[in-house]
Amino acid sequence: MTHREGLRANSTHFTLGGTPFRILGGSIHYFRVPRAYWRDRLLKLKACGLNTLTTYVPWNLHEPEKGVYHFCEQLDLEAYIRLAADLDLWVILRPGPYICAEWDLGGLPSWLLRDKNMKLRTTYSGFTAAVNSYFDHLIARVAPLQFKRGGPIIAVQVENEYGSYAKDEHYLTFIKEALESRGITELLLTCDNREGLNCGGVKGVLQTINLQKLSYGAVQHLADLQPQKPLLVMEYWCGWFDVWGEPHHVFCAQDMIAVLKELLEHGVSINLYMFHGGTSFGFMNGATDLTSYKPQINSYDYDAPLSESGDYTIKYHLLRDLLRGLQNEELPRLPAVQNKQVYEPVVLSQHISLWESLQCAEKPFRSDDPVNMENLPVNHNSGQSYGYTLYETTIYSGGALNSRNHVRDRALVFVDKHFIGVLDYRMQELVVPHSERERTLGLLVENCGRVNYGPALDNQRKGLVGDITLNHTPLKKFTMFSLDLAPSFINRLQSLRWRSTGQPPLYPAFFRGSLMVEGQPRDTFITLPGWLKGVVIVNGENLGRHWSVGPQNTLYLPGPWLKSGDNQVIVFEEHRAGSQIQFEENPQHGKITDVSRQPFCTLL
Missing domain, CATH: 2.60.120.260 (Galactose-binding domain-like)
Known part of the structure; x- marks a missing residue:
């Protein structure tokens, strides 16, 4: 297939291939979804009436050690983008290098901090040298997948919400040139919240906005900044994230639909953040520190249209009904729901301090x-x-x-x-x-x-x-x-002499048991009654933290990470172990808070 003109922003509406185009996007992060489920999640995005996939790229996973690059298996970004193309989805790529994303250090690798003089997200030479080396590897992989070269990538984001940081007036120009010099030729864009728009732009790059509610004339402010340019809400926040020790955040489905309906009626392009949040497995969650430090939970459910485990929600069905009216043809049939399994409780019969x-x-x-x-x-x-x-x-x-x-x-x-x-x-x-x-x-x-x-x-x-x-x-x-509880450490741990739980453990301690799976493994949620705080590892996969303070009271265990027969479960417990771990069909949250209970304003 030969493509002509890529995505253009030369009037109040986008064009793609020379014809009018509206971006109907949804964010799904490949690094938060087991690879075995990539196709399922993207099919569900398409069946909802969306035409574009957006994803961040986490530098800290792709270069976990300086000069060591990972782009295979769960991190095979090229395969993810090609899968989107196979399903007739366009792609907006958000390569960072900083991504925010409620992800550890906003996706920046921690080895940058070995430099005592490091100035992140600036043109400090130690940072730009590291970015250049990383982009040499990353951009070479994605440049061939651009629209003009026959691929699905129609736009690439220059950094992320820099207007809220704005430490270096030359930084965005550096990132723009770093992308272009390595062969990025598609439309470039930035994104910012209302307050960051004035400082977040760079010449020759389309500005977009992030928001949840239509307040403070945010969209009109963007229109005034860029007359005769198309409007894109790059992140329409259809939910919110959670931190340990505070309630689970939800955003009313009807309020979400009301905002989206008004945006669409005014011709605005949209991207739902998140369409499907998934999970920040392992230790990859970020934290907030605006007035005090608050670490985020592992679940990135985000109260999104697709739940953490890929289930349809009321938001999904309402959104599909809304988008159906914009289509010239019937929407694809809904893919089947993934079955769950409530396994028998597991007694962790061995421990080691x-x-x-x-x-x-x-x-x-x-x-x-x-x-x-x-x-x-x-x-x-x-x-x-x-x-x-x-x-x-x-x-x-x-x-x-x-x-x-x-x-x-x-x-x-x-x-x-x-x-x-x-x-x-x-x-x-x-x-x-x-x-x-x-x-x-x-x-x-x-x-x-x-x-x-x-x-x-x-x-x-x-x-x-x-x-x-x-x-x-x-x-x-x-x-x-x-x-760091890396797989190599857990493997070495197996060879030690574990004690039976008849002997009192000396905390902190590791506890080990076996989950028996009969037949085809299915998704489940682990719950730990009586345990206080620690980490859960199943078949070598770090599912994340458990902590009795909530709101996350269950850990998502994907079926593809299980096997028929015996499955090893290890729980690292800091304070006090329960007698067993149990399984649930659905996630369990504690107290809930609704972030939509504020008055709405009109768009224009």
Whole structure:
């Protein structure tokens, strides 16, 4: 197929191939959906009446260590884009390098932070050199998939919401030129919220807007900034994300449809963020820090039209009804719903303590002063990105242990392996019991997720980021163990001697059991009654955190990650284990808050 003219924004309406075109888009992130389900989710997007797929590209997954690139299996971006083309969907690619996305450090790799002078999202030479190297690999893969070369990519985004950051007036020009010099020839665009539009533009690039409610004349402001240009809501927020310890956010389906209906009636193009949110598996969730630090949960359900596990919702059906009226032909039939399975409860009959597991970690590192995660000499000197770091030192007295706010983000504190309390942003001092003898002080520090949006992005080194004191004296001579719970660590853990649960565990501890699956594996949700906080790993796949504070009370376990027969379940528990894990057909949330309960304004 020979394509002619690509997506153009030369009048108040888009054209594609020289004919009028309206973008009806939906965001689905390939990295948040098991590859086995990519086709299912994209078919459901198409059956809803949408014509365009949008996706971010997470730099920190594609280059997890400096100079080490991953673009295969779950991260096969080219296969994802080609699949969209096979299903007659267009693609808007959002390669970043910063993506926000409620994703750790907004998608930027943590090894950038090894440079003590690093200035993220600027033309600082250390950052631009890293971006150039990454783009050399990324853009070479996606450039052949552009519209003019026979592919489905009709537009490419220049960075993401830079108007809300705006640290460097030359930065967006650098990113634009980095894309164009590597062969990106399709329409370029930026996106910003209402407040960021004035600072988020760059010459020759179409500006678009992100919003949820039609308020403050946002769309009209965009129209005034760009007379005689088409209007695109690049992110229509049809839901919202959740943080640990706060209610689950929902957005009223009828209010969503009312906004979309008005946008469409005024000829505005739309992209639903998210159409299907999926899951931030493992340790990839981000965090907010606008007034205080709040880590996000693993579920990225987002109250989207397609649920976390790909189920249809009332939003989906209402949206499909709305979009059906814009089509010249019948919409495709709805793909079948994925069946769920409530498996029998699993008793985790073996355990091994964290302290015994240390022999499976990389060689410990010793230093007079504590070293933050990113600067540890591990992972081929790219540092530690995620998980936990254990800091140990010798103490000779008791008294006031003060973190000086240097714990990022949460530390379990032990004296001779006995838990004495937690240090975090709110609790910065503990009393260490007095003793005359030499003892080992341990701090198991967890990276709960790097901030993904806002000015705090520049201060996201994790672990211990400075001195901690005992009776006002800085502690010295630390031994540090990197515990990122990577697959290699979990594999080594298997060879150790596990104890039966008849023996009381020494916490924190790993617990192990077997889930028996008969026949074809199906999706399910894990629930952990009686457990307090930790991580769940099934067949080597890190599903994410469990934490009794909610709102996420279940973890999504995709059927393709199970097999017929025995499936290994490992739970890392920090505080207290329950007697078993159980399964549910549907996710369980705690208290719910509705983000739509505010007055609406008209568009124009």
